[in-house]
Amino acid sequence: MSESRSRLSAGWHPAGVGLLALLLSCGHDAPPPPASGGIDAQGHTAPTAETAAANAAVAAALPLADPQDFEDAQRGLLGGNGDVVVQDGDGKTVWDTRDYAFVAGDAPPSVNPSLWRQAKLNGIHGLFKVADGVYQVRGYDLSNMTLIRGRTGWIVVDPLTAKETAAAALAMARRYLDDAPIVALILTHSHIDHFGGVGAALPDDPAARAKLRIVAPRGFVEEATSENILAGTAMGRRAAYMYGQPLARSPRGHVDTGLGKAPARGALGFVEPTEIVDHTPQALEIDGVPFIFHYVPDSEAPAELTFYLPNVHAFCAAEIVTHTLHNLYTLRGAKVRDALRWSDYIDEARRSFPEADVVFASHHWPVWGRERVQALLTAQRDAYRYIHDQTLRLANEGETPQEIAEHLDLPPSLRSQFADRDYYGTVRHNAKAVYQNYFGWYDGNPAHLDPLPPQDEATRYVAAMGGAVAVRQRAEEAYARGDYRWAATLLNHVVFADPQDTAAREQLARTYDQLGYQAESGPWRDEYLTGAYELRHGVSGSAVNLRAAGELLRHVPPSKFLTSMAARLNGPAAEGKTATFNFIFTDVGESFVLTLENGVLHHHLGDPDPQAAATVRLTRALLVRLMTGEAGLRDLVFSDELAVDGSRLQLVSFLRLFDNPKGDFPIVTP
Numbered sequence: 001m002s003e004s005r006s007r008l009s010a011g012w013h014p015a016g017v018g019l020l021a022l023l024l025s026c027g028h029d030a031p032p033p034p035a036s037g038g039i040d041a042q043g044h045t046a047p048t049a050e051t052a053a054a055n056a057a058v059a060a061a062l063p064l065a066d067p068q069d070f071e072d073a074q075r076g077l078l079g080g081n082g083d084v085v086v087q088d089g090d091g092k093t094v095w096d097t098r099d100y101a102f103v104a105g106d107a108p109p110s111v112n113p114s115l116w117r118q119a120k121l122n123g124i125h126g127l128f129k130v131a132d133g134v135y136q137v138r139g140y141d142l143s144n145m146t147l148i149r150g151r152t153g154w155i156v157v158d159p160l161t162a163k164e165t166a167a168a169a170l171a172m173a174r175r176y177l178d179d180a181p182i183v184a185l186i187l188t189h190s191h192i193d194h195f196g197g198v199g200a201a202l203p204d205d206p207a208a209r210a211k212l213r214i215v216a217p218r219g220f221v222e223e224a225t226s227e228n229i230l231a232g233t234a235m236g237r238r239a240a241y242m243y244g245q246p247l248a249r250s251p252r253g254h255v256d257t258g259l260g261k262a263p264a265r266g267a268l269g270f271v272e273p274t275e276i277v278d279h280t281p282q283a284l285e286i287d288g289v290p291f292i293f294h295y296v297p298d299s300e301a302p303a304e305l306t307f308y309l310p311n312v313h314a315f316c317a318a319e320i321v322t323h324t325l326h327n328l329y330t331l332r333g334a335k336v337r338d339a340l341r342w343s344d345y346i347d348e349a350r351r352s353f354p355e356a357d358v359v360f361a362s363h364h365w366p367v368w369g370r371e372r373v374q375a376l377l378t379a380q381r382d383a384y385r386y387i388h389d390q391t392l393r394l395a396n397e398g399e400t401p402q403e404i405a406e407h408l409d410l411p412p413s414l415r416s417q418f419a420d421r422d423y424y425g426t427v428r429h430n431a432k433a434v435y436q437n438y439f440g441w442y443d444g445n446p447a448h449l450d451p452l453p454p455q456d457e458a459t460r461y462v463a464a465m466g467g468a469v470a471v472r473q474r475a476e477e478a479y480a481r482g483d484y485r486w487a488a489t490l491l492n493h494v495v496f497a498d499p500q501d502t503a504a505r506e507q508l509a510r511t512y513d514q515l516g517y518q519a520e521s522g523p524w525r526d527e528y529l530t531g532a533y534e535l536r537h538g539v540s541g542s543a544v545n546l547r548a549a550g551e552l553l554r555h556v557p558p559s560k561f562l563t564s565m566a567a568r569l570n571g572p573a574a575e576g577k578t579a580t581f582n583f584i585f586t587d588v589g590e591s592f593v594l595t596l597e598n599g600v601l602h603h604h605l606g607d608p609d610p611q612a613a614a615t616v617r618l619t620r621a622l623l624v625r626l627m628t629g630e631a632g633l634r635d636l637v638f639s640d641e642l643a644v645d646g647s648r649l650q651l652v653s654f655l656r657l658f659d660n661p662k663g664d665f666p667i668v669t670p
Helices: 047-061 068-074 114-120 163-174 207-209 220-226 232-242 339-352 370-396 403-408 427-439 454-464 467-479 484-497 501-518 524-535 546-553 557-567 620-628 631-640 646-655
Strands: 077-079 085-086 091-096 126-133 134-138 147-151 155-156 182-186 213-218 275-277 282-286 289-295 307-310 314-316 356-361 577-584 592-597 601-603 616-618 642-646
Touching: 047 501, 068 114, 068 213, 085 163, 091 163, 114 524, 126 163, 126 356, 134 163, 147 163, 182 282, 182 631, 213 220, 213 282, 213 307, 220 546, 232 289, 232 524, 289 339, 307 339, 314 484, 314 642, 339 370, 339 427, 339 524, 370 427, 454 467, 454 484, 467 484, 484 501, 501 577, 546 620, 557 577, 557 592, 557 601, 557 620, 577 646, 616 620, 616 646, 620 631
Parallel strands: 155 182, 182 213, 213 275, 314 356, 577 616
Antiparallel strands: 077 126, 085 091, 126 134, 134 147, 147 155, 282 289, 289 307, 307 314, 577 592, 592 601, 616 642
8 A cells, every 4th residue: 555645636425424304404495375366376276176075074073163272282371472583693584483374264175174273273382381390482493492490590301403493492481581591401302303402502601511411311312313314315305295395384385294383494403411311210300300201212213201290290291292193104204113112101101190280292282180181191092002903903814004004093082182183193104104013015915026116117007098198087087076096096107107298297286286285194285285396396305404414413423424325335336346445533533444345335443454445534524514515625635634545546436436316306206
């Protein structure tokens, strides 16, 4: 190996890194609200008579006028309920409650009235008293921030998604509460909408920051910094659908996620915990306040905790109990969640804290009264257990995921309760998640073992059905009678067979409009309407904004970056190639040996290999800046944070073997 020291002067497009798909900080670039007439500014068509009738039937079947949730959602309001507009340092809007001012009065025919009711509840915002010494800021982000008064200061639970919204929430709260310092943080779980705004809660004084107690569940750092890191590009693209990124906030666009309005789109932060919750029960006293923590991993998040405040009989359910049926599988794509463990955790809390007078969570509004608390916990416990048990029962009788999802529903005693409705997760896709958890993707039918790829299948289907014109005619007939699922199936084949068929694209978009208007689930609505948007306007992009995640990425271990790098290796291009390189991260003191063979990249922590083709010395900080776009080729070439010993040409050839996906691949077209 040459001993000469040289700068890397050729372009290096790093393997890149995925990101938590919940990192939805890029917002939306939506046109104005709907214009008058039959088609709105984004091209969405008017609801049909069949859609209006379907939504009217939902309204007739549910007690939408029941005031209890609205009373609970407004109980204890102290202030801060006017318009909330939060901007970042560049004047970019991070959060604006005025976007949802249209959610008022009765539901229009273009919105499922049950989802409309949930959207109205999620629009109630401000500072609320939950119990003595316990307060919540709600409606300043997708999630809630809870403030607990300790002996000397404030304990902050879940400081929202973005630094800007967290700062606004804290500033508003301090107008009504005392100005005592923040002395502790509790991070209930590893999803970014519950810790990304932590920078606003950290003391400026280094001495005070050093004393800050930060409590989180075991596995928090690993899960928070690397969840979905390998598949983040695809997840980010899919998250744009799940959260309706390109849609206008309007009666024919995005209305609500069901869990809250939408994720804030500001600066993301991260902090490592000083104390870990890793068993149940785990008692801690924080600033004079006694806590009983429960460790609930692999429920709503891989790393999660709940806690009980015995002094005020208040149970914080984090996100295992909310006012919606949650996701056992999230539509952006993720590992399925364990319905059985989730149900058992809720039952454990129900039995452990029978004296609880209030339950509050990281989303939505609290419930007060021991009987009502027990009823909520029981209903949510049984919803997840029912879906789990009945899916397995039907699977053991030979039913496939599609068959199970088609007729499985919660019993009337559960589905009549708003907190078990399909606002975020749905019974249909949760049943498929349970099936997947036990049996995987294959349903046992050999016809599904090795099917044709979608475009080839579509082309043959359309030909077998008499050509595109004939299929479109059948789809139009299905649309006319309100059979939108069948119309979508037919038209999807036509579009995949010929994505340039503009008439079929518009027919399918109109069909997705109606399916979206009827959806009770906020994500289902956004999935359909985003599909319609892209059929009309083309690909709208990804929900991932790496630049906003720089602080978070700085905590990702180098080994995770290298694992992600391996997942970007173009195997066919690497066929027949072998190579060894040393990567030394000088700022964290870690050395890795990378080995390429058989189209696979391996790495291991250890001493540099003296036979390596080249040794790359760089900082993790530089790698993060490259991945977030804060540094470019010039920075790479001239930076003092990177140097190469050995063959620069072999290193450049090696780096050219990696794909750099942009996250803008098509979904509703081939």
